[in-house]
Amino acid sequence: xxxxxxxxxxxxxxxGASLELRCNYSYGATPYLFWYVQSPGQxxxxxxxxxxxxxxxxxxxxxxxxxxxxxxxxxxxxxSVHWSDAAEYFCAVGSNYGGxxxxxxxxxxxxxxxxx
Amino acid sequence: xxxxxxxxxxxxxxxxxxxxLLCAQDMNHEYMYWYRQDPGMGLRLIHYSVGEGTxxxxxxxxxxxxxxxxxxxxxxxxxxAAPSQTSVYFCASSYVTSGQETQYFGPGTRLLVL
Numbered sequence: 040x041x042x043x044x045x046x047x048x049x050x051x052x053x054x055g056a057s058l059e060l061r062c063n064y065s066y067g068a069t070p071y072l073f074w075y076v077q078s079p080g081q082x083x084x085x086x087x088x089x090x091x092x093x094x095x096x097x098x099x100x101x102x103x104x105x106x107x108x109x110x111x112x113x114x115x116x117x118x119s120v121h122w123s124d125a126a127e128y129f130c131a132v133g134s135n136y137g138g139x140x141x142x143x144x145x146x147x148x149x150x151x152x153x154x155x
Numbered sequence: 156x157x158x159x160x161x162x163x164x165x166x167x168x169x170x171x172x173x174x175x176l177l178c179a180q181d182m183n184h185e186y187m188y189w190y191r192q193d194p195g196m197g198l199r200l201i202h203y204s205v206g207e208g209t210x211x212x213x214x215x216x217x218x219x220x221x222x223x224x225x226x227x228x229x230x231x232x233x234x235x236a237a238p239s240q241t242s243v244y245f246c247a248s249s250y251v252t253s254g255q256e257t258q259y260f261g262p263g264t265r266l267l268v269l
Contacts, residue, residue: 043197048195071255071256073257073258075260081262081263082159082245082260082261082262082263083198083245083247083260084260085257085258085259088257090255129197129198131198133256142200142203142213143188143198143200143258145197145198145199146197147195147196147197148197
């Protein structure tokens with residue numbers, strides 16, 4: 040079955056520290072991968088996406104993610120976290136085969152807290 | 156360019172009441188989606204549409220109906236609301252280019268069913 044796993048429900052990091060949020064997927068076809076961020080009371084904002092090509096993708100707000108097919112992972116990283124990065128982060132996987140366009144499968148999210 | 160907008164932002168219903176949530180997008184996107192978000196569950200797809208006049212069921216369609224009479228609008232209806240439908244509802248729209256699709260989300264509608 041297709042699924043996305045975000046192993047960490049809640050992570051706390053100090054401001055200025057590095058960050059890595061984990062995402063593992065199970066998907067039969069070639070995956071298209073996304074990271075979204077949701078600030079409290081807000082909608083989801085696209086951080087970055089991977090379709091093909093370079094496995095290290097750059098996104099907005101200084102985030103990057105690396106696709107590792109052998110590990111079925113798409114981990115999100117940031118070298119130095121800012122207090123404004125406190126939010127919930129969702130990994131999602133989609134595909135573009137057959138009639139399943141747009142059926143994104145979301146992980147359950149990782150809530151990030153930032154200590155001053 | 157407002158992107159994806161949702162109306163209303165917040166609503167309280169009594170069990171058995173009906174309501175319609177409106178999603179509008181001004182990006183000329185073909186595809187539109189309705190998701191619900193529950194604590195610890197991530198987002199789950201309710202219904203989606205791949206074009207004007209067409210709709211399809213997602214993962215959790217029971218208790219909901221949808222319509223896409225105009226390309227820019229996607230309506231989600233609850234005919235007889237139940238407490239289990241208390242949730243935050245997100246609409247998204249997307250375009251496909253070179254076989255790649257990206258979904259853009261609205262701000263959400265928070266629904267409480269008593």
